[in-house]
Amino acid sequence: AQRVTQPEKLLSVFKGAPVELKCNYSYSGSPELFWYVQYSRQRLQLLLRHISRESIKGFTADLNKGETSFHLKKPFAQEEDSAMYYCALGASGTYKYIFGTGTRLKVLA
Amino acid sequence: NAGVTQTPKFRILKIGQSMTLQCTQDMNHNYMYWYRQDPGMGLKLIYYSVGAGITDKGEVPNGYNVSRSTTEDFPLRLELAAPSQTSVYFCASRDSSYNEQFFGPGTRLTVL
Numbered sequence: 001a002q003r004v005t006q007p008e009k010l011l012s013v014f015k016g017a018p019v020e021l022k023c024n025y026s027y028s029g030s031p032e033l034f035w036y037v038q039y040s041r042q043r044l045q046l047l048l049r050h051i052s053r054e055s056i057k058g059f060t061a062d063l064n065k066g067e068t069s070f071h072l073k074k075p076f077a078q079e080e081d082s083a084m085y086y087c088a089l090g091a092s093g094t095y096k097y098i099f100g101t102g103t104r105l106k107v108l109a
Numbered sequence: 110n111a112g113v114t115q116t117p118k119f120r121i122l123k124i125g126q127s128m129t130l131q132c133t134q135d136m137n138h139n140y141m142y143w144y145r146q147d148p149g150m151g152l153k154l155i156y157y158s159v160g161a162g163i164t165d166k167g168e169v170p171n172g173y174n175v176s177r178s179t180t181e182d183f184p185l186r187l188e189l190a191a192p193s194q195t196s197v198y199f200c201a202s203r204d205s206s207y208n209e210q211f212f213g214p215g216t217r218l219t220v221l
Contacts (some may be wrong), residue, residue, distance in 0.1 A: 102151055
């Protein structure tokens with residue numbers, strides 16, 4: 001079955017500390033993985049997709065097919081990173097996406 | 110470009126009432142989606158559409174109906190509202206050649 005797991009509902013870190021938001025997936029084919037972010041009082045927006053292999057706002061994520069993971073990382077957290085983060089899987093050959101339950105990141109001053 | 114717009118922003122319904130959540134996009138996207146977001150549960154796909162006249166069920170379609178008569182509009186209909194449908198509803202769209210979904214601001218629905 002296709003599934004996306006984000007084990008942490010809430011992650012609190014201090015400003016300047018490293019951040020890692022975990023995402024594991026279950027999918028038998030070739031997945032396409034995404035990270036979406038929802039800042040307070042704003043709509044969901046795309047942060048990263050694994051195909052792009054880019055860094056956005058200092059965040060990176062590497063697809064590890066062996067561990068079926070797509071963890072989101074940032075070396076130095078900033079207060080403006082506080083938001084809700086969702087990992088999503090796009091199943092190849094379909095138009096559907098499966099979202100994880102989300103992790104709320106709080107960056108403390 | 111307004112992107113994806115949804116109306117209303119908030120609504121309170123009584124059990125058994127019906128309503129339509131409106132969704133419009135001005136990006137000429139073929140694919141459109143309806144999700145519901147329950148606390149601690151992430152986003153669940155209700156229905157999706159790959160073009161005008163074509164719709165299909167997602168994970169949680171029961172109690173909902175959709176139509177897609179134009180590329181721009183993808184309304185979601187609740188016929189007999191139930192408390193279990195209390196949720197935040199998001200509409201999204203994407204281009205056929207690029208996988209990024211663009212989301213609307215959401216509709217917060219409470220059924221009492």
